[in-house]
Amino acid sequence: ANKQQLFDCPNSQICFEIVSRAAPVNKEVKSVLLPRCFLVYLSVYNSIFFLFRNSFRYLSKIKPAVRKSPRWTSVLASLAVGGSLCAVPLKQVENLSHDSLVRRAASLVTDSSSTFLSQATLALTDALTEYAKAVHTLIALQRQYLASLGKLSPAEEDTVWQVIISQRAEVVHRQDEQKRFELTWVTAIRLCEAAAEAAYISGAENASITVRTNIQLAQSQVEEAQKISVDAEKKLAETKVMEVERMTQHAAALEGSNDEEETPEAYLRED
Incomplete structure (x- = not known):
């Protein structure tokens, strides 16, 4: 009776057409294909059914010698078995409760905030590094000037001072950039x-732990970059103290030389 119901189905001829278009194959393969084709029809929508129909049409165009090979026999059997397995509906119940939705939203917030922190940390560390480089360049220029103090002509001294002033402006610019990115990083x-x-x-403990780990990592990276910039500032302060001392000594030496040059002239006037 069950077989008669299947044969009386209005689309049962399609299943026979699939098997017939897959012929000539041996009887053993037909015995596998026929019940599988009925399972495909009874379990899936027409769109999937016609997809397998087109596949068998393509296979039917292959030469008989190739179709009779064990390889193609196993391919046809695999298609039929795979179609029956794909036809089994798997119901996936999605949890759409308020708690679940809140946890998902919290996870999205943690992901976006972590991305913002990552970009802000990268910008701040780069700004601190560039600031330290600018400070070290200024220190090198000032020390070179102090080493050549009294040995340069007025024109050369003016050129050196223009370079130093330009580098000081670069240091100020890098410092302002560092402060701006630091405010963003704190936010x-x-x-x-x-x-x-x-x-x-909200119950998303893993997301919370991940964000706190990212915070600790960002803080450690910024602390390392800040140490470099602080060391550069200390060296710059030492260089400024050295500059004041050298300039004072140089000014005193100039005054002493001027007094020595003026003294003989005074004696000559008295004579």
């Missing part, structure tokens, strides 16, 4: 802390 830290707290409260 990113606060945002990540708030996102981590929100994720923990």
Whole structure:
């Protein structure tokens, strides 16, 4: 009776057409294909059914000698078995409760805040590095000037001072850039802390732990870059003290030489 119902189905002839178009194959393969084709028809929509129909049409165009080979026999059997397995509907129940949606939203917030923190950290560390480089360049220029103090002509001394003034302006520019990115970085830290707290409260503990780990990593990177810039500032302060001392000594030496030159003239006038 069940077989008769299947044969009476209005689209049952399509299944026989698939098998017939796959012929000539041996009887053993037909015995596998026929029940599998019925399972395909009974389990899937027409779109999937016609996809397999077109596949068998393509296979039917292959030469008989090739179709009779064991390789193509296994291919046809695999197609039929795979079609029946794909036809089994798998129901996926998606959790759309308020708690689940809140946890997902909290995870998205932690991801975006971590991205913001990463970019802000990279910008700040680069700014600190460039600031330290500019300071070290200024220190080198000032020390070269102090080493050649009294040995340069007025024109050469003016040229050196123009370079030093230009480098000082570069240091100020890098310092302003560093402060601007530092404010952005502090804001990113606060945002990540708030996102981590929100994720923990909503039940997304893993997202909260990840954000707090990113915060610690960003702080360690910035601290290392800040140490480099602080060391550069200390060396710059030492160079400024050295510059004041050398300039004072140089001025005193010039005054002494002027007094020695004026003294003989005074004696000559008295004589």
